[in-house]
Amino acid sequence: MCASHLLNRWLRGTPGSEQQEMIQVCLEQIQPFSLNPRVTRNPGYSALKTSIRARGLDNPPVLTRRPGDEKYMLASGGNTRLAILNELWLETQDERYHRVCWPFRPWPEALSPRQGELQCLIGHLAESDLHNGLMFIERAEGIVHLRDLYREAGIACLTQQALAEQLTRDGYPVSQSQISRMLQTVDWLLPCIPNALYGGLTRKVIDRLLALRSVAEQVWIKLTPPERQPEFAGLFSTALATFNGEPEGVVPQLVQDELLGEMSCRSGNSWNTLLAELTDGQCKRQALLGTPAEKILWPPPPEPGHITQPKLEPPGGHAIPGGPEPSPLVSAARSLCACWGLDTFIQPDDNAPAGFLLSPCDNFSHPSAQRCYQVLAALNGDTSTPMPALELLLSADYDNTQIQRMFQLISLCRQRRLREGHHDAFS
Template structure:
């Protein structure tokens, strides 16, 4: 962009020249592109999803103090406002720059290298911040839940006379590069509207979605038990649950303490044993429904351990985890000759490959692009290239990480080497990817998906991935090899669909 020379002065005044570059005053609109601006022109984004303390704060501050910003801030500006706000992440770095300038008055912190992007709409900015935090895996559940509730309100304000359902919200978020399920959003609503007023310490200490789901299940089971024994109005039951949650709210949340207290309430109200109440609550929590257990009078002596039919002792550990369906592990071990192999190992291996690819895609804003191929190929396919808006809303390092992961998934799906006639039916119509595959021209992809120097893969992606994602990527590559080995042993063509499968229709 062009800019007139500006007078020198304090960074919190009008403007100046720093290292030969113009520093914009607040009144001067910025065109899209790189610029340098006074720190005073920048303000944190008001809807920043992160509410709590960043555990990496001091490390980031030390790095900026010694080396400066390693990446420019991506910023935008609302129409009619003089200040700029971070467009994608950057709130922590901005706060650190403000602290360092106040502490040192050092010119290095008084001006900021930025990349300006024109304003679109509020929901676009909030989604960009949410997506950036999700990719970095740095948000606790309640912070993400609050941000999603803010997003719902903003989207509704941008489209008057429309109330978004949770399914509608999930669809919009997924279309814009942040894959999420409406059932997860329903848990977020419960956490924000029901639990946050009751257990703020536990939630802000990092209480996660699994614990929130268990709390909701416990409240529903307690209400059902209360109703079955006709212990009073539903409002009284809700008040007791709320009071006990508040009593046990702590950063070291213990669900078992709350459950025992709820069971005591029912036992005292019905003048029966705690053991009988626990059996009924267990039945409700297990999903088997209400069990008509004969309510025993309170014991006058030591109560013997209950036994199940067949003489098996009732489990005495109240914190024993619930049994779960055994599905193929995301970090699947290579198939061993000593492990029983399914009748058709390709079915299981393809399912494992899809599960791993979909999980990685969800963590990096690519969930909508990963579709299953249960009957052919490597178990999954990508339907298009990453959304173009990611280039504008992610900082360069994070955008490079997402692009690298897309190429890794493309390699594991054999996107550019599989028979085009088998790949094309799964691709988005009129998409960049469909054009590249139909024309057999990888150059089309290289023009639309950033491709790093092969020597930078380790630095750009492998070192940057979270530990769990790195393990999943390794497991996906191991599964890729296992699928080929299984097909070679059986003398099968991986890309020839099974007879009678949907791919043959």
Template structure:
């Protein structure tokens, strides 16, 4: 440096010193001056509580005040023990909570403002790389689920919001099964049935407004069943387009009238919906068929017909043939029979019968002495005969279909749910209008035929026998369209979560189904034994 060069420095005077002392301390502003170009995934750091944004789509909208107070007192005494996870969106320079932590961040800000203590001005945090908004929302959802149970309505809104994110990234409407796979791939394991309930709540029950916080899974299932019934009634007269307007306005009317009521009385709501539905559409809907004495007298005819079928099958066995299988044992077809026929040749539905009379009928048609089948074809014929016998007991005779591509040479076709009259006021599902045990029998035989396991395997492609069924087959339609399958499972058949208990009951108590269930199990054992013998394993 040139010794003759003198840098110009301001002289320190009393005036300038006084001005400098009057400069206030820095205050928190909206400016973000922290360095973030050196952060990386997994980095642990202490971050100012004012440099982190709350997640604006936090799935939890309601908090337990007492729990919140306890957390606040814990942080006041011991500080934040569990770091929050933060990330940074590509178009922002600020941090945002990436996986829960909204409550901890809020409490720290409150404590800093209340006490002024610096230890509440920062919060321990772990940085995570930004991937997508859906990933952030799912991470918050998982965190909230693990830390405290969310209310059903919060879940419904959260899952529906994530659904919209997935849908926005797809060029086609995503089915429930496709959404289930997407949620699983992002760490949320929910069945498509549960997703269906959550989405129904968000899409169809929002008009209940503040009453939505009292929704639950059972209440949603109950209202969904009623909604499908009412909409189905309008479909019969081609007026289904009027359903949504009626549904939303009626829910809103009812909710506005419940100013003093607590909770959500779905029974009262259902009654109100049905009353308003009758007032608005009663003039255009056909009258529901009543069970007359003439209908009830058809019971004896149905029993006689079932007995005749059993006798015919026994005769066929003695002759070495069976109606359910051709002589080569590969399985014939009855696809020409309409699935809307439920046991009567004229297409009418046989009404429910007295269980006591059925038990007597079952005892009168005792099986012949058991003998081992000579080959697999004979074992399959016995299996088919027993399956058909069981179906006839619940008026599902024509749902039996033989098909050689299925594991045991048959499957159970779905009945035509839309044409089953509502003859049983106590029926929970459509199929139960045919018989109180129709749904359980269908679900059991669907397992026996192996079609239920095939329905759960959408990745089998062309090797799935379900794709070899006629295009008019409701079973094939349900396999190809998960929304239809969901409708059948929820409204038509039901999920039958207690089916195992029911089958055990049939096996241990004298019922009309005890004998055919035993015959089915014996026939299955015989099929497996014959297959092992034919393959040289015995």
């Protein structure tokens, strides 16, 4: 009988077999599964602990024992329940948490230790998916362990497709495309942003980072000589490692800006040239930035001779026939303050410091509207309201890379304030 079929029988039980054996075992006789895919705290830990404290362990996990081991181990999930029992026993010294009747599944004689560990890991992955799930990075590392265990057990899975088919036969269906993203996450992202990944970085952000890396590498290959192409892995790691913190701070567009800065410094190509290559075609833009309406955050100033002049559109969205074409600065200023009804106070003027004139305004609908107006005035040379941070950003002492990092810091601080405001609203 082939190993994979034996694994399946052990996972599901043999049809027609008698009721599963029950054994009474103390906590000291049980060891957690060493390859448990969950490495972070189960989000349902507290609720499950409350239930076990009140009712006892209604659904004890299945135990098994490797040949030659003195201790039992969990066969297919249950590490959270085992941890809770140990915690409750230390807190209460109540014997009902210490000695429990457990279902027992003997280790099949026909399975090698590696084949048995394979079965256990599949069981733990499947069980975790049913109860509160796993983070994407935890599942990805579990798949990597399975791939290695298959190899050690003598089960050939030479391609991602072969691995997907083997996992499906063994009761844990995963597509080839999912496996590809998981392996890329472990190889490309985990070394750079482990804190963000284990902090709960979402699948959507992970997919966008992987897409960004793939397309950026193709740009690097296109624009650099063959001997310099291996440098891409290092520059991507350098750019991404900047974001190894809270998951909310991993903003794909900011990662893109940081990556383009690294690529520009090392290749000698301009930021705008790299950006144009990166966003070439609607398909690539969709893959990297999501919906087409999404904008690039904080791009550097356009290079001379490469400025696109948009048509003037008032707040209603209809172009003014025969009207002057404003500069990007005017368009950006109008867009920024349109929500406060201040866009009508801005008129193009190439002779002004910011490329526009700002009409006087003494009546503001909201304090934030007044602050927005003051920023526009400061950009246009009005120094009546002290704004040292704005003066720093406009100074030639800071290059584009430093400015991008400054805006990244501002973005992270803003996200922190938003989270605190959201928490206060529910407190």
